[in-house]
Amino acid sequence: MVSGRSHCESCHVPLSARDLIPILSYAAQKGRCRHCKSRITPDHLWIELAALTVPAMALLTRVIAGHFQDLPFRLADWDALSFVGDCILGWGLLALSVIDLTCLRLPDMLTLPLLLMGLVEGYATAGTDGVLDRALGSAAGWLIFALIAAGYRMIRHRQGLGGGDVKLLAMGGAWVGLGALPVVIGAGSALGIVLALATAMRSGRFNMTILVPFGPCLAAAIWLARLMLCRS
Template sequence: MSALWQRGRCRSCGAAIDPIHWQMEAAALAIGVSAGLVAPGAAGMAGAAFGWLLLALAALDWRAFWLPDRLTGLLAAIGILGAMADVPPPMADRLVGGALGFGLLWAIAAGYRRWRGREGMGGGDPKLFGAIGLWLGWRMLPAVLLVAALIGLGVVVARRLAGRPMAADDALPFGTLLAMAAYPAWLMMIGALA
């Protein structure tokens, strides 16, 4: 049952429910409504599934630096199914986007590891970007990557202004940033086609 409906308290014991639950519910509602408004029907349902999976992945990465392969794989599989159901973009663009998204971030991570001698990106980030490419196609990937990087830069600036500067080895959940950039990109892409 909804944390908001229960006024932030557990129904059985009365303990406070972490506010993240009602925030996730509100975000999921906004995703479903926006997908339905931009693309009613099958495309909207596919878009809502895209957004909800991105929301779950973003939350897991933000809280635990974890992008489960099962969720990322499901995101990728539904992206392929979307093309089979004639939801734009076409299959060829999606396949190139999947390969390019994965390959680009994998190459960046491998290059950083070789150059610095340590990990700079988790193994789930290239998989997530590949799955996003299977949804958006290759043409949207540069914009998603740029927006994700700008959001990350905004987080760093906000932390600095709050008096909590980040060190060079502090980590940001890049999967969260990619997810935050990808869903609005899908809305814009589908909205432009409508």
């Protein structure tokens, strides 16, 4: 993403702009590389389709929130800024989830800029009070997971919660604020338990050493908290 251009995974030829149009390029090339005709992994298409749902979900929750608050729906200036923030957060969480599922990593080059963007968006939409709440949420998120990770290492003598997860919760706090943090932690933990049980059932090994990516579970909880709680 930073040091090199996108390229075909088979022939390694750099892709041009017309090869990188989401969904349309895949459809036009019938799922194959334009140069070597190798099959393009369908995962790319599914990720692009998932990215389309991000603005749709953000817009839908705004319409629903406006309906229940008896407000006419209109995208005012501050609404537009917050909506853009919803999309940036959603796309960032999607990218982080895919990376964690693929290689069990949550890169700082995505997490930390998103954390800063959350604080900036909080100030832009709610002023000093907003950025203070976001900053407290970020600090509390980092502290809670850092203490849990340290306690687990002390008791079990091995790592149970990665440093990327700690930073991801801190980033989530910068977008949803301090008040929504308990919901994020609870929902993320519940999703993590479900994922661990599903992984254990598939592998046939029911023990405490099963390694599962917690990032997607936490990302889903952050996204839901942002859409649901931050609209009330």
